[in-house]
Amino acid sequence: xxxxxxxxxxxxxxxxxxxxxxxxxxxxxxxxxxxxxxxxxxxxxxxxxxxxxxxxxxxxxxxxxxxxxxxxxxxxxxxxxxxxxxxxxxxxxxxxxxxxxxxxxxxxxxxxxxxxxxxxxxxxxxxxxxxxxxxxxxxxxxxxxxxxxxxxxxxxxxxxxxxxxxxxxxxxxxxxxxxxxxxxxxxxxxxxxxxxxxxxxxxxxxxxxxxxxxxxxxxxxxxxxxxxxxxxxxxxxxxxxxxxxxxxxxxxxxxxxxxxxxxxxxxxxxxxxxxxxxxxxxxxxxxxxxxxxxxxxxxxxxxxxxxxxxxxxxxxxxxxxxxxxxxxxxxxxxxxxxxxxxxxxxxxxxxxxxxxxxxxxxxxxxxxxxxxxxxxxxxxxxxxxxxxxxxxxxxxxxxxxxxxxxxxxxxxx
Numbered sequence: 200x201x202x203x204x205x206x207x208x209x210x211x212x213x214x215x216x217x218x219x220x221x222x223x224x225x226x227x228x229x230x231x232x233x234x235x236x237x238x239x240x241x242x243x244x245x246x247x248x249x250x251x252x253x254x255x256x257x258x259x260x261x262x263x264x265x266x267x268x269x270x271x272x273x274x275x276x277x278x279x280x281x282x283x284x285x286x287x288x289x290x291x292x293x294x295x296x297x298x299x300x301x302x303x304x305x306x307x308x309x310x311x312x313x314x315x316x317x318x319x320x321x322x323x324x325x326x327x328x329x330x331x332x333x334x335x336x337x338x339x340x341x342x343x344x345x346x347x348x349x350x351x352x353x354x355x356x357x358x359x360x361x362x363x364x365x366x367x368x369x370x371x372x373x374x375x376x377x378x379x380x381x382x383x384x385x386x387x388x389x390x391x392x393x394x395x396x397x398x399x400x401x402x403x404x405x406x407x408x409x410x411x412x413x414x415x416x417x418x419x420x421x422x423x424x425x426x427x428x429x430x431x432x433x434x435x436x437x438x439x440x441x442x443x444x445x446x447x448x449x450x451x452x453x454x455x456x457x458x459x460x461x462x463x464x465x466x467x468x469x470x471x472x473x474x475x476x477x478x479x480x481x482x483x484x485x486x487x488x489x490x491x492x493x494x495x496x497x498x499x500x501x502x503x504x505x506x507x508x509x510x511x512x513x514x515x516x517x518x519x520x521x522x523x524x525x526x527x528x529x530x531x532x533x534x535x536x537x538x539x540x541x542x543x544x545x546x547x548x549x550x551x552x553x554x555x556x557x558x559x560x561x562x563x564x565x566x567x568x569x570x571x572x573x574x575x576x577x578x579x580x581x582x583x584x585x586x587x588x589x590x591x592x593x594x595x596x597x598x599x600x601x602x603x604x605x606x607x608x609x610x611x612x
Contacts, residue, residue, distance in 0.1 A: 264443050274419030312344075351369070547600075
């Protein structure tokens with residue numbers, strides 16, 4: 200049984216890390232699903248154990264947020280915000296700062312991947328009209344969406360997991376992570392200015408209102424109102440999953456739109472990916488692989504709190520790029536209780552697994568979305584993107600780790 204679990208685990212994580220296995224026509228979701236089914240088929244888990252492994256709080260939270268975002272998207276909210284932001288850009292430096300701040304703030308509340316999907320076409324449109332190189336602004340969009348998403352428990356999928364596992368209150372998490380997010384966005388801006396100092400000096404043609412798409416204003420207003428209610432519920436301490444699905448249900452009732460049109464915008468494969476990973480991780484837990492891995496690292500984890508923070512943060516930065524941040528968080532959540540300050544280490548995990556997304560092209564889905572949507576106009580070479588985003592990742596990770604060490608000293612979290 201142990202050998203079967205190891206082989207299945209290895210296959211699953213290779214398929215996730217490689218993003219796609221062309222010779223088998225598998226992507227990360229199908230690879231995870233096959234791994235989950237194999238855990239049952241080869242007797243590592245029973246079907247009932249697999250059902251119990253599913254964390255429905257996380258799945259319902261993710262589903263609810265995706266439905267809310269789909270209604271906002273259908274109402275034209277993200278188009279309107281992007282048009283408003285880009286309309287005010289006059290210089291390269293101004294556009295850079297505007298993209299970083301807007302993508303960083305929006306990603307904290309509406310999931311980083313969504314912001315990249317919605318804003319990439321607008322960045323390409325403006326830079327095309329102004330005849331300037333879009334690459335600095337595209338890297339700014341991807342990197343700031345990753346960085347800003349660290350601020351809340353719904354900013355990215357791994358934070359949603361952490362919110363479910365850790366029971367951190369939404370507002371307290373926000374208060375703790377906002378300084379880290381703001382420091383990261385400031386570092387992002389200054390590093391991009393250094394790398395692209397010449398290209399950012401060019402003037403830009405102002406964004407034209409005539410280029411805006413039509414918006415469904417009644418739906419936009421309803422979606423914004425429900426979103427405010429949901430965020431208020433989060434802040435008041437209502438269960439994250441319940442509040443998200445309640446918001447989704449309210450919009451289904453109030454939107455006056457066919458729900459199937461909205462549901463078609465939901466990334467159902469992401470829910471399958473999450474559910475499958477819960478089963479795979481339960482399988483390796485049952486045979487003791489996670490406990491064995493923890494024993495290997497236990498010596499590093501039993502030192503002073505500042506050393507624990509630094510080592511765990513570095514391990515998370517590296518391993519989140521090896522096996523991807525979502526499955527990494529699922530595995531190491533079992534280790535958090537062994538640290539001297541478990542609540543603080545949840546923050547360390549959120550920061551390091553999120554900032555790790557900028558380390559390589561494949562480090563986050565947000566990166567791949569921006570590169571895929573812009574490949575016709577601005578095809579990046581691997582090193583061209585990675586040397587900039589990797590520098591941002593290392594600098595922001597270092598700053599985030601230092602802030603968390605400071606938290607440990609000042610507040611004894």
